[in-house]
Amino acid sequence: MQNHYWLIAAGTLIILALAAYALTLWRRVWQQDEARAKALEARDDRLSGDIRIIAQSLLDGQVPTIEGAIRIKVLLDNYQGERREGLDVTVFERIYDQTAHIPTHQAWKDLSRAERKLHLRLMETLERDHRSEVEAAARALAQGLN
Known part of the structure; x- marks a missing residue:
């Protein structure tokens, strides 16, 4: 009967060791989260901050309207934070969608003069x-997203 108690004690120790290891792993997960x-x-x-800067630059004429709208749309797509209620930025999406087919960088340079026009x-x-x-949308964004 003595062996029976040793097996129970060993099993209990193994369970406690596994529980401690599981707790350690969960702490790592919580820290990573x-x-x-x-x-x-x-x-x-x-x-x-980048959205506010580009919106203000657009309003000040430092960035062309189409380029600023496209840049703001891309930044808004990546932004996952809270937005102020009633903030309408659909115009940036419309402009982006209507200009998405236009080549950029070297592809723009490779276009003929007529295609560029x-x-x-x-x-x-x-x-x-x-x-x-x-x-109007840039003015609203220049005040911040929330």
């Missing part, structure tokens, strides 16, 4: 048609 949440919050803070005309039309809406 906390670190991930802090990193996301820091990223959202940085993106929020077509794209420039489209951008001028979009800018003319949506300028007031873009400026």
Whole structure:
């Protein structure tokens, strides 16, 4: 009967050791979740600041309207934080969608003069048609997202 108690004691020790190991692993998971949440919050803070800067630059004429709208849309897509209620930024999505087919960088340089003119005309039309809406949305964003 003596062996029976030793087996129970050994089993209990193994269970306690496994429980302690499981607790250690869960603490690591909780710490990683906390670190991930802090990193996301820091990223959202940085993106929020970048959005405000580009919106203000757009209003000051330092950034072309179409380029600013596209940049803001991309930053908003990556921003996961809270947004102020009633903040309407759909104009940036519309401009982005209507200009998504336009080549950039080297592909733009590789276009013929006629193709570039077509794209420039489209951008001028979009800018003319949506300028007031873009400026209103940029004013709202320049005040912050929340």
